[in-house]
Amino acid sequence: RFGIMNTDDTDRIIEFEEKPAKPKSNLASMGIYIFNWPTLKQYLTESYATDGAMEDFGHDVIPAYLTHNEASYAYAFRGYWKDVGTIQSLWEANMEFLNPNNPLNIGNRNWRIFSQNEALPPMFLTKTAKVAGSMIVDGCYVAGSIQHSILSQNVKIGEGSVIKDSMIMPNAVIGKNVTVDHAIVGENAVIGDNGKVVGKPNEISVVGYGEVLGRTEKE
Template identity: 60%
Template structure:
């Protein structure tokens, strides 16, 4: 209320894509919409994971189903919404006065708009979009960035992706280490073999260890003679000498934040 904007852009935090929101806003204005939802086609077998839109020839939303068991369409909500603020505020205030809780855009807000005949439109998106709300999809999204043909080129000069990494020394790769098809961030020390993997900031990999098809997050220490396959290793975790963390493509192994695997008090494989 203190800002009192004309429009409100609402985004989800577990999706990966690149979009110019100003183009979606112009579409919203041109349609004289009160709500515009970014949408993308998904495989019909996966449609039950998403909010699904049914639209007419003008992309006006005529029906919305939140994670339907038997979807009528494969047009999924991207979790990107543009609202006219005055209209949205009115709905939220009225809902609060009636002691209901309009907490979810898919379950509560969009159905309320449609029930009251609001001008709701879909904004089709044709670029790369990934929902990383599951372990498998998070792993898959990271592995996809290793492809030189990936639509989101992390090295592209005209639209760089920045992180808040601190200033650290360059990575150090020993003479015996082997790296292929991998992304290694600053501050890493690598004495083992890295294949088709991502090593985040300040990761250490000991001699004789092999890391393949894995995402290793910041501050992880991997000892000597370890095996890491099809895994996500959480920040500041420690994999002791000789330990193994082995998953499969269909069941990714996960080591949590600051977790310790192996060593005198925690022997064995994950």
Template identity: 45%
Template sequence: MSKPNSEVMAIILAGGKSERLSVFTEKSALPSLPFAGKFRIIDFTLSNCVNSGLDDIMLLTQYRPLSLNEHIGNGKPWDLDRQHGGVRIVSPYLGRKEGGWDKGTADAVYQNIEELLEENSDNVLILAGDHIYKMDYSKMLNFHLENKADATIAVIEVPAESASRYGIISVNKKGEVEDFEEKPRRPRSNLASMGIYIFNKEVLISVLNRDAGDPNSQHDFGRNIIPLMLDNGNRVMAYAFKDYWRDVGTVQSYWEAHMELLESPPRLDLYERDWVIYTRSQERPPAIVSSKAHLERSLISHGCQVRGTVIHSVLSPGVIVEEGAVVRDSVIMGDAVIGKNSVLDHVIVDSEAVIGANSLIGYGEDNTQNKLEPRNLHTGITVIGSRAHLPEGVKIGRNCKVGHDLRPENFGQLELPSGGTIEAR
């Protein structure tokens, strides 16, 4: 960890509801979802902070914050359990300027403007809690200070064909931001905002106050705050980031980010000793692989018991793969059980789910999109909710959704065609 930096405080936005992750964010905040077996998504942003020497962190929660609060606790795994600074978890409460839930990313910060005014730091670092990457924020801060910027936005080049999914930035030869468009139909560049901003604190407070009084504003940093600063003539710089970064806000991107860990070499190195990703770990026994097991290019976490075949997949702690079972191109979360002789292909299984013996999950070539969630489930991935207990011999196609807490008796028949959904009534 680097030396503490008192010139900037960090605010992590971890309260948004992400409906595009289907069943996985129905009961949990996105930043608390498992990633790469033993980690949570929030671990990457928090670890980036401490590795960058930042120890004054405010984490803003909102949607289903319980699991996130339990995971972070007093911040000890990140060395953030301190009397001064450290990590403070803040949720919406009555008695703030308007009370109620935050209306947008900028409003989440505005609702805590009193805390911001009390801070001694001259600059504020705004971060998203749902991205996977390693970044030294101190380098971005130095760039911000050297350019005497009112705001600095971290940007990354994205493929031109996918640029319309992001906030797109146009810059001049000096690296100054000239235009910011949120998810434009016809992007003018391929520089995408990473949702990482450094603001001069006084300028930020002034702009937040102006935006709060605009009834037509969505109170969003990308849509409203940055364009307002550009209209005001503020100096806004773009800071180019060249390394791995992944927004995991959809089922497909969450799955892809896991598969990228299995490349050789992986796009994100989890084994780098000078940039450790810290987390709160449970005490588990070592993983065990039986003599009948077969493993190919997979991540196996502590506490796993593998007696079947695991190919190009990621297993979280405590997963059991029984004899004859095959797990292929899949992500299995903590304490899930894959029954004997079952086959899973392109499946994401939530924690404590049980797949009955002799089942086929994600079978066939029919790629019919999910009828209830076509926007979320259309790439062939089938999702299984937490604590769902699937009966023996069930057949489930692609782009299917199986809800939380189902029991075998909830399945009226043993086959769910591609694009189907079954949930508890």
């Protein structure tokens, strides 16, 4: 799942393994690189002139540097980092946001995280809404119960619905008396009244982008 950088005692990269089955170390490549531009340009130009353009850092560029004994060094990042290349890891990363002790503190004003800010009204909670340990943003309409979940922009939750341990993407519409548990509901998805989307902690259920579910169960 990860590209692995193997280094010597000076942190010089001596080998790059592209998603090995049995990695030799735990130094996963974060995909952040700093290059000397003239050197990189030379490799890209020569590659294009011979056997085609380099298209991938892990598959093309890094191996070329190592083959030609270019001095390349790893920087050991010891802060918070989470790969979100799988459904499970994406769900876990979002659930970690709800932990007040999460190392990535999105409320830290000294290290702000900026995102697109749409012109949306504040979230609206009806008298029937119940919210606990959750994150709800602008544009949301909530008439149901939200437990340990994240609601993105402009999400609609109908009366009697229960959203638990789940991540709801922007513009999703969830009807009345719906159960969503351990799930990721995609952007613009619709779950009709009395629908049921239930996963498990180690098997997250997914409703895809723009998918429409009626009264059927998805488990």
